[in-house]
Amino acid sequence: RLLIIDFGSQVTQLIARRLRELNVYCEIHPYQNVTTDFVRKMAPKAVIFSGGPDSVTREGSPRVPQEIFDIGVPILGICYGQQVMMHQLGGKVESGHGTAEFGRAFVTPKGQLDILDGWFTDGDEQVWMSHGDHVSEIAPGFQVYGTSPNAPFAITADTSRHFYAVQFHPEVHHTPKGAKLYENFVKLAGFSGDWTMGAYREQMIATIREQVGDKQVICGLSGGVDSSVAAILIHEAIGDQLTCVFVDHGLLRKNEADEVVGMFRDNYNIRLIHADESDLFLGELEGQSDPETKRKIIGKLFIDVFQKHADTIDGAEFLAQGTLYPDVIESVSFSGGPSVTIKSHHNVGGLPEKMGLKLVEPLRELFKDEVRALGRELGLPQSFIGRHPFPGPGLAIRCPGEITREKLDILREADAIYIDQIRKHGLYDDIWQAFVAILPVRTVGVMGDGRTYDYACALRAVTSVDGMTADYYPFSHEFLGETATRIINEVKGINRCTYDITSKPPGTIEWE
Ligand code: XMP
Structure with a gap:
């Protein structure tokens, strides 16, 4: 696997995206978590340092553990990552002096470099820059392979150690040959590009088995794609140790409850509690017409009902959730990261702590379209995978006024x-x-x-x-x-x- 160390760039997610497109498995970890121990345990085959908003000239700014340069794997530093690499390996980085660059720039080649195979076929190459600081002196062992008018060290490398440092962002759309650079990089790092949804499925099944052991897992099914894919995958891993709870609040669409329950029971043979609680929900909602009051009533009852049914499962130690990668990044992001969908209401939010449950989140590393691909891999019908989103409070918020x-x-x-x-x-x-x-x-x-x-x-x-x-x-x-x-x-x-x-x-x- 490949390790991406996140220094808080707005586009770190795009690096992961480019790698997955190359069928390479990668994980993003915030720099604070990447200790020497962490790296040793993970044993990545290659490392990428992302960009970031900080300045390496500022005391206390983010660094990587120095030992990472000794584990003998290829490293690619991007923007802030480039500057960290230069700084920690003995080069110099400076702030300001009018050399900031934002947006389009053109890089001129200076000799052949393996990760630039297929670049510079028509002279200079367009790249996308976004930096305030710049490298003023490269580290010992490095050579310059590309320059731009404002970045004399736009591309540098120490080919004997396979360390590469670029000032621009190869992961963005406006660096047209960026994907090629990643392709060359992962090839020389020895990745065969065999990471597929099938491989992911197998790997996750093994991981879930290891995490859960012989314990029981409960999962709240909403009928949406994420929780459905998570449930089916976990069921493949541990069979009847998984029990799903489908809370029917009486605010579902026509035939929805039957369709969801039918699919999970009949097609997948998953243990499922269909908690038909429409009387409870509709009773509590009677006479209520304020939108926020309705949402609060539904949210609270949802948790109560889920908990009531979960309590009937002996020895439940884990709660399964269909958390996606953008949700994870949202919660660890410290730079105001790229704009991601923020769910306004997590159905079982707060439950794990309340019930003392540990989380199983097999989709934490995937983007939405990858979850759909995994769903197809698991045999979910396209009509189910392509469903429009449906809000937790259901028809209640499509019935303004009293319900x-x-x-x-x-x-x-x-x-x-x-x-x-x-x-x-x-x-x-x-x-x-x-x-x-x-x-x-x-x-x-x-x-x-x-x-x-x-x-x-x-x-x-x-x-x-x-x-x-x-x-x-x-x-x-x-x-x-x-x-x-x-x-x-x-x-x-x-x-x-x-x-x-x-x-x-x-x-x-x-x-x-
Ligand atoms: P709005 O109405 O805020 O909706 O433009 C944006 C998206 O979010 C969904 N939505 C919700 N989902 N609980 C949910 O799980 C909620 O309370 C909620 N309110 C809105 C909405 O269906 C749309 O997809």
Whole structure:
């Protein structure tokens, strides 16, 4: 495996991404955790030092353990990582003097270098710079292989030890040949590029078995992709030592509970507690119309119910969670890292401490699309893997105002027709999230020869990358007309249909 030491660059995640694209297994660890002992235990085959916001000229700024230079593996230092390498190996780094560089720069070659195979085919090569400090004197043993107008030491290397130091960021899109540099680097480090989802699956199964031993594990299933993939993987590893708890709060979509429960019990034969607690949740929600109050009630009950069922499992020592890599990075990030999706509500947040459980998180190193690939590897159907996100509080936040069973039933029918329309027109995968909200107003209509006085609903569909910002989906008028007609004709209780064309910001995706 390859070790990436994170000095807090905004783009450290991209290094991991580039390596995975090369089928190389890597792990990112914040520099504080990387001690001599840690490195010895991990025994990486190669090491990359990331960029970072600090200055090596500042006393107390981040360093690597000096011994890392003696373990005899190739090392690549990027930006701050380059400066750390130079500084710790006897070179000099200076601040300022007008040599800061941000953005596009062109590197001119100075001789042949193995990690630059395939570079400089047409003279200078575009790279992306982002640095305030610069190396003013390279360390003994190093030579210069590329210069830019503001970085005389843009590319340096000590080829006898396979230490490479670059001032720019090869992992970003704006360094077009960057991927090639990583490819050359991992090749000379001896990686065969055989890290696949199949290999990951096998490796994780072994890791889970080792971690869990003969103890019991519980897992909260939400029906979402992450918890489902985590559960299936853990089940492969330890079989009936895993029990899943599916909390049905009565705020799920049409047939959702049956589909999820059916899939896990029938297709995967996983021990599953279907906690049908709709009476409890809907009872507590009665008369409540404030969005935050609703969320709090649901969050608290969720934990209570989960805990009640978890308590029935003798000897449960572990709680399984579908935590993804961006969540991990978010929690260790100390530089305000890249923008990642922050879940506004972790369903079982706080539970592990409360119940004294240890965590099993087999997806901690994966990105969302990699979790989907693992899901496919585990045989999950595409229709399940590509599902739109669904919020923890479910239909409660799509039912502004007071929640009643009647309204929820109407909403379920309308939502099912809307999603059916979207699938039929082949639009499901172009849309990030789509749903119906039932509005707390009744409006007058005429159907047949009679007067109606029924609910209005709003259709919502957005495009987004991470849910943080979103735009409404530009359906055709034909699609909207056909869908509204179907909903009004087929759903008793709705006589008016609107399309929500608010972007986020200023709106949010959900109505509450
Ligand atoms: P908003 O409405 O904040 O939604 O634009 C952004 C994304 O987050 C989901 N969402 C939630 N998910 N618990 C969740 O698990 C919540 O309380 C919650 N509120 C919003 C929403 O569905 C969208 O994908």
